[in-house]
Amino acid sequence: MSSAGGTGKSTVAVNTAYQLARMGKTTTLVDCDPNGSLALFTGLEDPSAGQTLAHVLSPSDFKGDWPLFPIWEDKISGVSACLGGLPLYEAVKRIDQEPRGVYLLSDALEDHPLKHDVLIFDCPGTIERYHELALAACTHVLIVLHPNTKAINAGFKLIDWVYQYRSKLRLNPPPQILGIVPNAYQKDAAMHRNHMGEGVADESETLPTILQSLPDPIKLFDPIRETRLLGNAADYGLPLGIYRPGEGINTVFESIAQEIAHNLTGEI
Ligand SMILES: Nc1ncnc2c1ncn2[C@@H]1O[C@H](COP(=O)(O)OP(=O)(O)OP(=O)(O)O)[C@@H](O)[C@H]1O
Ligand SMILES: [Mg+2]
Numbered sequence: 001m002s003s004a005g006g007t008g009k010s011t012v013a014v015n016t017a018y019q020l021a022r023m024g025k026t027t028t029l030v031d032c033d034p035n036g037s038l039a040l041f042t043g044l045e046d047p048s049a050g051q052t053l054a055h056v057l058s059p060s061d062f063k064g065d066w067p068l069f070p071i072w073e074d075k076i077s078g079v080s081a082c083l084g085g086l087p088l089y090e091a092v093k094r095i096d097q098e099p100r101g102v103y104l105l106s107d108a109l110e111d112h113p114l115k116h117d118v119l120i121f122d123c124p125g126t127i128e129r130y131h132e133l134a135l136a137a138c139t140h141v142l143i144v145l146h147p148n149t150k151a152i153n154a155g156f157k158l159i160d161w162v163y164q165y166r167s168k169l170r171l172n173p174p175p176q177i178l179g180i181v182p183n184a185y186q187k188d189a190a191m192h193r194n195h196m197g198e199g200v201a202d203e204s205e206t207l208p209t210i211l212q213s214l215p216d217p218i219k220l221f222d223p224i225r226e227t228r229l230l231g232n233a234a235d236y237g238l239p240l241g242i243y244r245p246g247e248g249i250n251t252v253f254e255s256i257a258q259e260i261a262h263n264l265t266g267e268i
Contacts, residue, residue, distance in 0.1 A: 064111070
């Protein structure tokens with residue numbers, strides 16, 4: 001999740017899914033965004049309405065026939081996607097109409113579980129019904145933000161929202177915040193360096209210190225630097241790990257994948 005558009009949610013989702021698969025964890029990416037950019041990022045064609053998450057959110061039609069598409073099959077096994085896109089604009093109305101509203105996704109997963117080790121829900125840029133739907137169905141929330149003052153402030157509001165909403169929905173166990181990923185970090189931007197606590201005299205106002213001193217400390221992942229490589233890889237529908245396996249940024253996605261694997265429960 002993030003509280004702004006274009007922060008790198010889909011980029012992080014796709015690359016983390018690839019790293020999880022490399023670790024042997026089968027992973028499904030679920031596009032909860034009516035923009036549907038996951039199709040592009042994974043090299044898939046735009047699906048028909050019946051082949052998207054919208055189908056899963058239709059209790060009268062969905063009988064466990066998850067519309068899953070394998071991705072990057074010639075390079076790696078165990079990653080698939082459930083796509084989003086325009087049909088989600090219609091499907092969102094069901095959240096208001098159906099008695100189980102925001103639990104539609106959670107119910108679908110409970111009634112018709114997927115066998116995959118990890119599901120990653122890629123959310124839209126602003127907090128709306130699909131955030132609620134994803135929160136009700138998830139175990140952990142990963143927040144992606146640009147390391148600037150406005151985005152960080154918005155990030156803290158999102159954290160508050162997660163805490164408030166999970167208790168409003170009485171989610172049990174409550175979803176945890178897996179961590180924060182600063183994305184598009186620019187080493188030559190003083191504001192970015194200051195927020196990350198690099199070379200500052202007073203560390204009290206920096207992101208690492210603030211997150212560590214919260215009553216419930218939140219993990220801060222290493223920043224992902226700004227680079228056109230990520231956009232280039234996405235243009236080919238590939239994760240960076242396939243497009244440029246030797247690129248150092250892959251280690252950040254690896255560490256996110258490790259943190260997820262570390263938190264997996266119900267391992268068989
Ligand atoms: N570290 C980075 N450096 C440079 N470009 C990046 C970086 N991360 C992501 N991008 C590019 O920024 C754009 C937005 O990224 P992405 O689509 O992942 O964001 P998003 O948060 O999913 O956006 P939306 O809110 O629209 O879903 C894409 O073109 C992507 O390739
Ligand atoms: Mg996106």
